[in-house]
Amino acid sequence: MQTVSNFDRIGEENAFAVLARANQLAASGMDVINLGIGQPDFPTPPHIVEAAITALRDGHHGYTAATGIPELREAVAADLHKRFTAEVNPDNVIVVPGGKVTMFAAILMFGEPGVDILYPDPGFPIYRSMIEYTGANPVPVPIREDMGFGISAEETLSLITPNTRLLILNSPANPCGGVTPRAEIDRLVAGLANHPQVAVMSDEIYDQLLYDGEEHVTLLNYPEIRDRLILLNGWSKTYAMTGWRMGYSVWPDSLYDKVRKLAVNAWSCVNTPSQYAGLAALTGPQDAVADMRAAFDTRRKVVHALLNDLPGVSCILPKGAFYAFPNITDTGREAKPLASELLEKTGVATIGGPDFGILGEGYIRISYANSEDNIRRALARIGDFLADG
Numbered sequence: 586m587q588t589v590s591n592f593d594r595i596g597e598e599n600a601f602a603v604l605a606r607a608n609q610l611a612a613s614g615m616d617v618i619n620l621g622i623g624q625p626d627f628p629t630p631p632h633i634v635e636a637a638i639t640a641l642r643d644g645h646h647g648y649t650a651a652t653g654i655p656e657l658r659e660a661v662a663a664d665l666h667k668r669f670t671a672e673v674n675p676d677n678v679i680v681v682p683g684g685k686v687t688m689f690a691a692i693l694m695f696g697e698p699g700v701d702i703l704y705p706d707p708g709f710p711i712y713r714s715m716i717e718y719t720g721a722n723p724v725p726v727p728i729r730e731d732m733g734f735g736i737s738a739e740e741t742l743s744l745i746t747p748n749t750r751l752l753i754l755n756s757p758a759n760p761c762g763g764v765t766p767r768a769e770i771d772r773l774v775a776g777l778a779n780h781p782q783v784a785v786m787s788d789e790i791y792d793q794l795l796y797d798g799e800e801h802v803t804l805l806n807y808p809e810i811r812d813r814l815i816l817l818n819g820w821s822k823t824y825a826m827t828g829w830r831m832g833y834s835v836w837p838d839s840l841y842d843k844v845r846k847l848a849v850n851a852w853s854c855v856n857t858p859s860q861y862a863g864l865a866a867l868t869g870p871q872d873a874v875a876d877m878r879a880a881f882d883t884r885r886k887v888v889h890a891l892l893n894d895l896p897g898v899s900c901i902l903p904k905g906a907f908y909a910f911p912n913i914t915d916t917g918r919e920a921k922p923l924a925s926e927l928l929e930k931t932g933v934a935t936i937g938g939p940d941f942g943i944l945g946e947g948y949i950r951i952s953y954a955n956s957e958d959n960i961r962r963a964l965a966r967i968g969d970f971l972a973d974g
């Protein structure tokens with residue numbers, strides 16, 4: 586059989602392979618601690634689960650509009666207004682099956698041979714995978730430790746060419762836990778005025794996971810680029826809903842019908858009870874979000890202190906999301922073999938930095954979406970492993 590060549594270029598997310606191996610080792614009796622996968626370790630808040638059950642009992646078993654139930658699109662717009670005073674028309678919102686689907690749609694919409702797409706490196710691996718799938722040229726935007734793992738506007742703008750069609754941004758960021766400061770975003774948006782052909786996809790899926798009183802800067806609040814901005818967001822991280830497959834995006838008028846048609850062709854609509862759960866999440870009490878954020882914050886400080894005590898390891902304090910990205914260069918080890926040995930020999934799952942891009946060498950990603958006790962046990966094991974050389 587001959588498949589199209591695009592499929593030979595499609596990549597994946599190693600976090601899922603690590604999860605599978607971690608589960609295999611656990612099934613064989615090993616005490617595995619998973620600091621590899623990026624999902625909250627909390628259950629979905631009960632009132633959200635109840636809303637899905639009620640939806641099923643109330644007979645919400647059928648298709649919905651491809652773009653999502655109107656009340657949910659309205660709730661998304663209201664939530665963005667409440668949190669950021671951003672003006673969003675519900676008619677520009679589409680509910681999609683998970684945050685990933687927005688990047689899939691946006692990259693498919695802009696990528697083809699001859700086109701440059703800029704994406705963060707280290708960054709979420711699916712950006713590059715999908716860019717390569719389309720045949721477009723992936724252009725990494727360096728994410729550097731000495732910039733606090735945020736982007737440099739100047740460097741990003743310098744990478745834009747007449748062939749650049751899409752710029753992917755992500756703050757707070759996976760895998761480094763960095764946050765791009767407002768001043769840098771201001772400069773970037775100002776510079777984009779010189780490149781009107783460049784669309785922007787801003788992945789803000791961690792927008793509620795910021796610490797130390799930092800405020801999220803949404804690209805929605807830059808009117809000068811709203812006509813070329815795609816906002817990616819969703820329920821997975823904020824409401825501990827990774828398995829519900831609930832995401833949303835905001836598209837400019839000129840692109841909305843294209844994404845709507847893609848939805849009709851590919852997924853028809855998002856699982857109906859999940860949409861009612863998503864509605865309860867946005868319109869119900871937000872205490873669970875605050876509680877989860879507080880727990881992540883405590884663990885963030887623990888993980889940061891413990892990592893800096895490990896031989897050959899240094900780590901800047903992550904500002905957002907639930908990842909630490911320690912620099913392991915002084916251990917004298919390469920990141921991927923280290924991550925794999927840590928799993929096989931100590932039962933601690935982490936992800937090697939190169940799984941997030943070329944610039945990830947010298948780092949591993951630690952997800953602190955795990956209990957404080959597990960984090961302490963895991964880091965003690967890593968410490969013993971490194972000390973034994």
Ligand code: PLP
Pocket residue numbers: 623682683684685686709755758759788790819820821822827830831832
């Ligand atoms: N964007 C980023 C930066 C992520 O880290 C993730 C998940 O890890 C996603 C998008 C995808 O989220 P979802 O599980 O809702 O597809």
